Amino acid sequence: MDLFLNGERAAIDTRDCANLAELIALAERAEGAGEDSVVIAIEVDGQALSPDELGLLEARRLDDVARVHVERRPSRAVATGVLEQGADYTGRIVPAIAAVVDAYRLGRLDEASRVLADVLDSLSVLTGITQSIAVVLPDEARTLGALQGEIHPWLEEMLQAQSGEDPIQIADLLEYEIAPRIESWGTTMRALAAGSARASVRR
Secondary structure: OEEEEOOEEOOOOOOOOOEHHHHHHHHHHHHOOOOOEEEEEEEEOOEEOOHHHHOOHHHOEOOOOOEEEEEEEEHHHHHHHHHHHHHHHHHHHHHHHHHHHHHHHOOOHHHHHHHHHHHHHHHHHHHHHHHHHOOOOHHHHHHHHHHHHHHHHHHHHHHHHHHOOOHHHHHHHHHHHHHHHHHHHHHHHHHHHHHHHHHHHHO
16 A cells, blocks of 8 residues: 655555554654644545544555555644634624624614524634644633633623613624624734744744
8 A cells, every 4th residue: 555645655564554543653653753743634545534534544444445645734834724714714703793783783683693693603613713722832822712701701791681682782792892802813813823834934
């Protein structure tokens, strides 16, 4: 079986590997003690594995497999990319909040509630980003964690306004307190990503 790491054929004896997990572990040992990296994509005989399949490498047998391509990236670069994606994501959340605000003020309560639910789900994605980079970029994660702490009281106040069925108060909190903080969240993510990228270049 042929193994390719980042496009280059690896001179590794893979005959004793029973599954993809063992193959990846063997490849990692062969790479030596360089910068920490993570697998971002695997192809088996030209077929890319889905994200779900990437989490089940031990179940993927190597019987009759002719070629495996493994793409790896430095962990810091992956975390930096996650920050950049998070910054882009905030750029979609803020307009959604504006749509919620307009709907509440126009009395379209069902529409407002539906879009607001999507917005709140989106915020959980942002908090997940902080958790996902914590090991590789701990300082950056602490900075984002502080921003999350600042927005939390306003979210609590908004939920209280929802319980009191006060659409104008909800709209005001979204427009004047929550949206600006999410914008700041995005700006900070982008700045942290740029700083991480510069640090990687200096290494």
